[in-house]
Amino acid sequence: MKGVTILGATGSIGVSTLDVLARHPDRYRVVALTARGDVERLLQQCLAHHPRYAVMVEEAAARELRAKLKQHGEKTEVLAGARALEEVAALAECDYVMAAIVGAAGLLATLAAVKAGKRVLLANKESLVMTGALFMRAVRDHGAELLPIDSEHNALFQCMPGGYRAGMQPPGVRRLLLTCSGGPFRGWSREQRRAVTPDQACAHPRWKMGRKISVDSATLMNKGLEVNEARWLFDLPAERIEVVVHPQSVVHSLVEYADGSVLAQLGNPDMRTPIACGLAWPERIQAGIEPLDLFSVARLDFEPPDVGAFPCLGLAIEAAKAGGSAPLVLNAANEISVQAFLSGKLRFTAIAEVVDETLQRCALAAVDSIEAVLERDRRARRLATDFAVKLMEQPA
Numbered sequence: 001m002k003g004v005t006i007l008g009a010t011g012s013i014g015v016s017t018l019d020v021l022a023r024h025p026d027r028y029r030v031v032a033l034t035a036r037g038d039v040e041r042l043l044q045q046c047l048a049h050h051p052r053y054a055v056m057v058e059e060a061a062a063r064e065l066r067a068k069l070k071q072h073g074e075k076t077e078v079l080a081g082a083r084a085l086e087e088v089a090a091l092a093e094c095d096y097v098m099a100a101i102v103g104a105a106g107l108l109a110t111l112a113a114v115k116a117g118k119r120v121l122l123a124n125k126e127s128l129v130m131t132g133a134l135f136m137r138a139v140r141d142h143g144a145e146l147l148p149i150d151s152e153h154n155a156l157f158q159c160m161p162g163g164y165r166a167g168m169q170p171p172g173v174r175r176l177l178l179t180c181s182g183g184p185f186r187g188w189s190r191e192q193r194r195a196v197t198p199d200q201a202c203a204h205p206r207w208k209m210g211r212k213i214s215v216d217s218a219t220l221m222n223k224g225l226e227v228n229e230a231r232w233l234f235d236l237p238a239e240r241i242e243v244v245v246h247p248q249s250v251v252h253s254l255v256e257y258a259d260g261s262v263l264a265q266l267g268n269p270d271m272r273t274p275i276a277c278g279l280a281w282p283e284r285i286q287a288g289i290e291p292l293d294l295f296s297v298a299r300l301d302f303e304p305p306d307v308g309a310f311p312c313l314g315l316a317i318e319a320a321k322a323g324g325s326a327p328l329v330l331n332a333a334n335e336i337s338v339q340a341f342l343s344g345k346l347r348f349t350a351i352a353e354v355v356d357e358t359l360q361r362c363a364l365a366a367v368d369s370i371e372a373v374l375e376r377d378r379r380a381r382r383l384a385t386d387f388a389v390k391l392m393e394q395p396a
């Protein structure tokens with residue numbers, strides 16, 4: 001029986017994780033569930049899964065959840081504040097940690113799980129993009145087991161040689177081919193892209209996801225973050241990672257070997273597949289997925305990405321090649337501008353402008369500690385906010 005903590009239980013990945021866990025009560029026990037402030041959803045999850053601990057980052061939400069659980073006679077202990085995320089990620093009774101908080105907010109709790117030597121199921125790609133080498137060193141130093149949950153990286157992991165562990169440079173691999181749906185605005189004109197609304201950006205054609213990653217998928221920043229993520233998970237330079245647009249989202253990524261073999265992982269687009277894979281690895285368990293019907297898929301298309309139309313992808317690939325502080329500055333500026341876009345203050349096409357400007361203003365530096373990462377992250381956020389405000393003040 002494995003004890004599981006879910007960081008970000010109320011989100012899209014958190015909900016899918018609980019769906020898989022509920023299918024296997026003989027294998028997994030829920031130890032802790034966390035959320036920022038969604039009391040109602042965390043309450044329902046606690047009533048269904050009876051975790052030992054629940055964490056709410058917002059204090060008022062924690063008080064409300066505590067009172068409601070008491071009314072229901074539940075014994076779950078409610079903790080409050082961001083530090084409690086790190087505590088439940090490192091509990092002795094927890095074997096596996098699903099890292100599914102969105103953005104830099106997930107960094108310290110994900111690292112706490114790594115430092116406690118857990119099996120870490122990594123959905124929170126931003127934490128790896130921000131800290132790269134530091135993160136992978138912590139995985140090695142603390143004997144953690146890192147399993148990629150991002151569907152593309154999970155696919156790549158499944159196509160690796162037997163016994164492969166994330167962080168090793170895979171022997172005999174020539175290239176990684178990272179597939180990309182192309183997002184909802186593939187083929188749209190510049191005028192159309194300028195006028196995109198938050199709701200349009202969040203209506204992804206293939207995947208139902210949280211709002212931040214939905215916008216990232218629409219700008220193709222998500223794929224750029226994923227190039228950075230793959231760079232660290234598989235210890236290969238960005239030059240050996242190629243992005244391939246594949247609108248059907250059935251081939252989740254491919255590994256090309258030195259002998260010309262190309263291995264791919266296919267499946268219906270549903271995050272419960274990589275989640276179940278990470279939980280049970282190297283075994284295989286039911287995840288509630290319909291079999292893939294190749295006759296109804298019928299054809300698989302592949303094309304190169306349009307970096308001119310989606311500059312975020314190019315910026316992220318350049319940041320991966322530059323290394324040092326570039327990926328973390330890119331991530332910080334992206335989080336600021338996506339938030340501004342989602343709250344209706346910034347145009348869709350301005351997201352790339354803010355990221356570009358912030359990268360230009362933050363001199364490239366080496367980052368050799370988490371404190372240095374956090375300091376750079378704060379500075380990049382200030383610069384990105386200043387520039388975003390300038391763009392907001394300009395006439396449309």
Ligand code: NAD
Nearest residue numbers: 008009010011012013035036101102105123124125209210
């Ligand atoms: P989401 O917005 O649906 O959920 C985010 C979760 O994080 C929620 O539980 C929320 O309460 C919590 N959270 C938000 N801000 C927080 C804060 N400041 N402190 C603590 N907790 C906070 O997001 P999602 O779509 O589930 O994505 C989660 C992560 O997984 C992201 O990093 C995303 O890139 C990655 N991912 C998601 C998918 C997907 O299909 N949704 C696929 C691949 C990777």
Ligand code: MG
Nearest residue numbers: 150151152226
């Ligand atoms: Mg992905």
